[in-house]
Amino acid sequence: MNRYPLWKYIVILVALLVGSLYTLPNFFGESPAVQISASKSIFTVDAAVQASVQEALNKAGLTPASSSLEVGHSLKVGFERTEDQLRAKELIQKTINSDLDNPSFIVALNLIPRSPTWLSNLHAYPMYLGLDLRGGVHFMLQVDMAAALTKRADSLAGDIRSQLREKNIRHSGITRDGQAIDIAFRDKETLDLAAALIKDQFAELQTVAVPQNGELKLHATLLAQAAKKIQEQALKQNITTLHNRINELGVSEPVIQQQGIDRIVVQLPGVQDTAKAKDILGRTATLEVRLVDESAEARSAELSNGLVPFGSERFNDRGGVAVVVKKQVLLTGENLTDAQPGFDNQTQEAAVHLTLDAKGARIFRDVTRENVGKRMAILLFEKGKGEVVTAPVIRSEIGGGRVQISGHMNTVEANDTALLLRAGSLAAPMEIIEERTIGPSLGAENIAKGFDSVTWGFVAVAAFMCIYYMLFGVFSSVALAINLLLLVAILSMLQATLTLPGMAAMALVLGMAIDANVLINERVREELRNGAPPQTAINNGYERAWSTILDSNVTTLIAGLALLAFGSGPVRGFAVVHCLGIMTSMFSAVFFSRGLVNLWYGHVQRLQKVSIGTVWRPSNSQASSSTDLK
Amino acid sequence: MEFFKLRRDIPFMRHALAFNAVSFITFLAAIFFLFSKGLHLSVEFTGGTLVEVHFAQSVDLDDLRARINTLGYRDVQVQNFGSTQDVLIRMPIIKGVSSGEQSTQVMDKLKEADANAVLRRSEFVGPQVGDELTIDGLKALACVVVGIMIYLAIRFEWKYAVAGIVANLHDVVIILGFFAAFQWEFSLPVLAAVLAVLGYSVNESVVIFDRIRENFKRLRKLETVSIIDNAITSTMSRTIITHGCTQLMVLSMLLFGGETLHYFALALTIGILFGIYSSVFVAAALAMWLGIKREDLIKTNAKGGDIDPNDPNSGAVV
Numbered sequence: 001m002n003r004y005p006l007w008k009y010i011v012i013l014v015a016l017l018v019g020s021l022y023t024l025p026n027f028f029g030e031s032p033a034v035q036i037s038a039s040k041s042i043f044t045v046d047a048a049v050q051a052s053v054q055e056a057l058n059k060a061g062l063t064p065a066s067s068s069l070e071v072g073h074s075l076k077v078g079f080e081r082t083e084d085q086l087r088a089k090e091l092i093q094k095t096i097n098s099d100l101d102n103p104s105f106i107v108a109l110n111l112i113p114r115s116p117t118w119l120s121n122l123h124a125y126p127m128y129l130g131l132d133l134r135g136g137v138h139f140m141l142q143v144d145m146a147a148a149l150t151k152r153a154d155s156l157a158g159d160i161r162s163q164l165r166e167k168n169i170r171h172s173g174i175t176r177d178g179q180a181i182d183i184a185f186r187d188k189e190t191l192d193l194a195a196a197l198i199k200d201q202f203a204e205l206q207t208v209a210v211p212q213n214g215e216l217k218l219h220a221t222l223l224a225q226a227a228k229k230i231q232e233q234a235l236k237q238n239i240t241t242l243h244n245r246i247n248e249l250g251v252s253e254p255v256i257q258q259q260g261i262d263r264i265v266v267q268l269p270g271v272q273d274t275a276k277a278k279d280i281l282g283r284t285a286t287l288e289v290r291l292v293d294e295s296a297e298a299r300s301a302e303l304s305n306g307l308v309p310f311g312s313e314r315f316n317d318r319g320g321v322a323v324v325v326k327k328q329v330l331l332t333g334e335n336l337t338d339a340q341p342g343f344d345n346q347t348q349e350a351a352v353h354l355t356l357d358a359k360g361a362r363i364f365r366d367v368t369r370e371n372v373g374k375r376m377a378i379l380l381f382e383k384g385k386g387e388v389v390t391a392p393v394i395r396s397e398i399g400g401g402r403v404q405i406s407g408h409m410n411t412v413e414a415n416d417t418a419l420l421l422r423a424g425s426l427a428a429p430m431e432i433i434e435e436r437t438i439g440p441s442l443g444a445e446n447i448a449k450g451f452d453s454v455t456w457g458f459v460a461v462a463a464f465m466c467i468y469y470m471l472f473g474v475f476s477s478v479a480l481a482i483n484l485l486l487l488v489a490i491l492s493m494l495q496a497t498l499t500l501p502g503m504a505a506m507a508l509v510l511g512m513a514i515d516a517n518v519l520i521n522e523r524v525r526e527e528l529r530n531g532a533p534p535q536t537a538i539n540n541g542y543e544r545a546w547s548t549i550l551d552s553n554v555t556t557l558i559a560g561l562a563l564l565a566f567g568s569g570p571v572r573g574f575a576v577v578h579c580l581g582i583m584t585s586m587f588s589a590v591f592f593s594r595g596l597v598n599l600w601y602g603h604v605q606r607l608q609k610v611s612i613g614t615v616w617r618p619s620n621s622q623a624s625s626s627t628d629l630k
Numbered sequence: 631m632e633f634f635k636l637r638r639d640i641p642f643m644r645h646a647l648a649f650n651a652v653s654f655i656t657f658l659a660a661i662f663f664l665f666s667k668g669l670h671l672s673v674e675f676t677g678g679t680l681v682e683v684h685f686a687q688s689v690d691l692d693d694l695r696a697r698i699n700t701l702g703y704r705d706v707q708v709q710n711f712g713s714t715q716d717v718l719i720r721m722p723i724i725k726g727v728s729s730g731e732q733s734t735q736v737m738d739k740l741k742e743a744d745a746n747a748v749l750r751r752s753e754f755v756g757p758q759v760g761d762e763l764t765i766d767g768l769k770a771l772a773c774v775v776v777g778i779m780i781y782l783a784i785r786f787e788w789k790y791a792v793a794g795i796v797a798n799l800h801d802v803v804i805i806l807g808f809f810a811a812f813q814w815e816f817s818l819p820v821l822a823a824v825l826a827v828l829g830y831s832v833n834e835s836v837v838i839f840d841r842i843r844e845n846f847k848r849l850r851k852l853e854t855v856s857i858i859d860n861a862i863t864s865t866m867s868r869t870i871i872t873h874g875c876t877q878l879m880v881l882s883m884l885l886f887g888g889e890t891l892h893y894f895a896l897a898l899t900i901g902i903l904f905g906i907y908s909s910v911f912v913a914a915a916l917a918m919w920l921g922i923k924r925e926d927l928i929k930t931n932a933k934g935g936d937i938d939p940n941d942p943n944s945g946a947v948v
Binding site: 132140142275431432433434435436437438439441442445446449450452453454456457458460461464465468500501504505507508510511512514515518519522526547548551552553554555556557558559560561562563565566567568569570571574575578613614615616 | 682763821
């Protein structure tokens with residue numbers, strides 16, 4: 001009766017094997033590494049980069065412990081010691097970046113798992129450590145959505161004004177009222193005309209006519225759908241902008257995530273300088289449109305680093321080629337409402353499509369009319385340093401505010417340019433509403449503390465179980481160890497982020513998981529006390545304890561799930577481990593420990609005694625006093 | 631080894647009134663402390679800035695306080711954290727000063743006192759986050775309570791659900807009462823501990839209720855009071871050993887987990903101790919006051935006589 005069919009043992013073996021395999025990477029630790037990634041998409045990290053890095057390191061007498069290349073993404077070079085890592089970083093920095101002020105590659109310090117390649121090939125990686133365990137900075141930013149909508153309403157108001165003028169529809173004033181636009185008219189006919197025009201040209205708006213103090217007013221509001229789209233775009237654009245800026249910090253694995261509808265979480269492992277990080281996150285870049293100085297002196301200045309003519313400035317483009325532009329600013333980023341990569345309608349060449357607001361469109365039309373055949377430069381200023389994003393030739397007068405830049409561009413470059421133009425500014429202002437810095441030494445201490453808590457707690461519980469329940473206690477302790485193994489394996493497989501509260505949950509879950517074995521062992525003892533033969537006692541003990549175990553796990557799980565649903569930050573880390581631990585404990589404490597017992601006792605014929613500690617019998621041989629009552 | 635050599639049932643229910651009185655008094659005391667002193671909420675809930683700094687030597691807190699006060703912040707708390715070399719500084723939210731400026735200014739001041747001061751951790755939480763956390767915490771609590779009540783009502787009967795949840799909610803209030811009375815810091819991990827304890831100690835009541843149902847079926851001649859006494863006595867061994875094991879783990883966290891896990895482990899310890907008490911004595915006694923009856927649980931088997939081994943509701947025996 002206490003025998004498992006073969007398949008159950010196979011299930012146990014497979015679970016153990018997979019569990020050990022995925023737990024294994026956590027034991028190898030991490031080694032210091034240098035991570036190289038491209039700063040712009042025109043550069044790629046490839047075998048050539050790897051070779052030059054290798055060569056430079058060899059020359060300096062540094063031997064990397066490992067070097068792994070993910071083409072198009074990053075190159076990670078691991079070292080044995082941190083000193084080597086720091087030396088290598090500077091060396092690599094100088095080798096592959098010709099201009100340190102404008103680097104083509106980002107060289108960052110990182111940690112890479114020391115586990116052997118065959119494990120990595122199986123996608124067995126160590127658990128991802130949270131910021132409280134590895135040190136770093138955490139920000140939560142709130143995007144001001146109302147401001148994004150107001151901004152949009154502002155530019156729509158401008159567009160409506162110029163459209164009405166173009167169509168010769170006379171109004172007596174356009175005002176923005178919060179996120180709505182009010183247009184006043186003298187008579188009903190013009191109001192109807194304007195309403196029709198808005199309906200036709202501005203799909204984002206809906207209009208209502210409101211008579212007010214004898215004046216006719218058209219009240220235009222953003223459609224809910226359009227507002228939602230604007231908010232989504234604003235959030236996305238802010239995330240893109242943050243990405244670009246953080247790239248510059250040289251952080252190895254930044255996390256930039258949307259949280260809820262209007263929040264962004266930024267985590268920068270390893271970064272300690274909060275002030276600098278915050279400075280970069282909150283920086284505003286500005287975009288400027290200027291004319292290229294086409295005079296002969298300027299041309300020669302471009303070619304030979306000569307004197308720049310008065311009233312002009314020299315800037316470099318992203319490839320490092322000098323361009324001399326006039327100091328007069330024609331347009332700024334404020335007038336640019338959108339920039340999207342795309343294709344030219346006729347030539348099918350890659351292109352960037354710009355959309356300007358009404359004011360921008362008017363200026364742009366005037367400027368292009370007067371400067372056909374000349375070049376116009378779009379500059380991006382960040383940290384007070386300007387860079388020419390693109391400098392296209394003006395082919396003809398461009399009206400209507402829709403501009404296309406094309407020619408000598410591939411799709412990647414078009415994407416890049418559009419991104420840069422958009423990233424010039426944040427779509428909506430952001431505010432830091434939560435910020436956390438954890439020093440690296442504190443992180444290491446937290447790991448040690450969490451690890452000690454789990455280890456000593458485990459040792460204490462296992463020792464007690466072995467003394468109190470003898471061999472059954474040993475089985476229970478082994479089952480508890482397996483529970484820990486499986487839990488760590490699942491966390492590693494899911495690449496869940498382990499935090500200190502997560503480690504606490506691990507300890508707690510072990511303390512709770514032993515409950516199942518206590519229930520079983522107590523029940524087996526009780527069966528023996530009532531005079532059942534050992535084999536039957538074992539069987540009944542397991543069978544009858546099962547429903548109680550299920551009950552107790554369900555109530556614990558209800559609490560765990562509620563924490564998972566409503567918890568945030570540290571509570572979430574706790575809840576994930578807690579819930580997973582309850583699941584694995586059902587497997588290990590019941591299914592696995594039964595397997596051990598079956599393996600040990602199952603084949604014994606006429607089993608006389610079970611090693612489960614003292615089975616105490618009341619001297620009057622009555623199991624329960626309840627039968628005393630008559 | 632066997633700790634529990636009990637020859638006859640302990641007449642717990644004879645003292646039910648005393649047990650309930652004890653828990654009622656503790657409950658009132660907890661409420662009193664909650665209202666008179668209030669919880670010492672962490673920065674996560676209140677919003678504000680927290681800076682933890684490590685110094686090379688022990689430092690004089692009054693000196694640090696004086697230095698920080700020159701910055702003109704109000705209600706700044708400076709205290710030791712774990713050792714005399716570690717200092718924790720808390721500042722409320724100040725309008726117009728960004729979080730970064732605040733922690734940098736403080737660090738500059740501290741570096742004047744000791745150039746080797748190292749920033750170990752800093753935290754800034756805006757006011758909007760704190761309110762949200764409180765609401766989310768209450769939602770989670772409500773969810774756990776409702777979820778467990780529904781589960782108990784399905785598994786047993788509404789009287790058991792009410793008895794179980796009242797007993798365990800009073801645990802929660804008592805944990806909070808301790809935190810208020812001693813002004814221990816109530817942080818997010820502590821909240822997690824409180825909710826985890828709620829789920830954990832309810833299963834204690836479940837085990838006893840299971841046994842009560844079992845006894846109703848098995849021992850048909852006994853009165854309700856004796857049935858409850860027998861159920862508590864026969865599950866006692868398991869109760870103590872299980873909680874003892876969990877407490878061993880928690881103790882290990884208390885000893886080795888350091889400052890960060892200190893209050894988390896403390897909340898669990900109180901929760902486990904009062905969890906045993908309340909689910910064993912309070913829940914069972916409440917169920918008795920509410921008038922649980924044999925007929926409530928065993929309707930289908932009333933005619934059948936013997937226990938149906940395939941009955942999914944037959945429950946477990948420990």
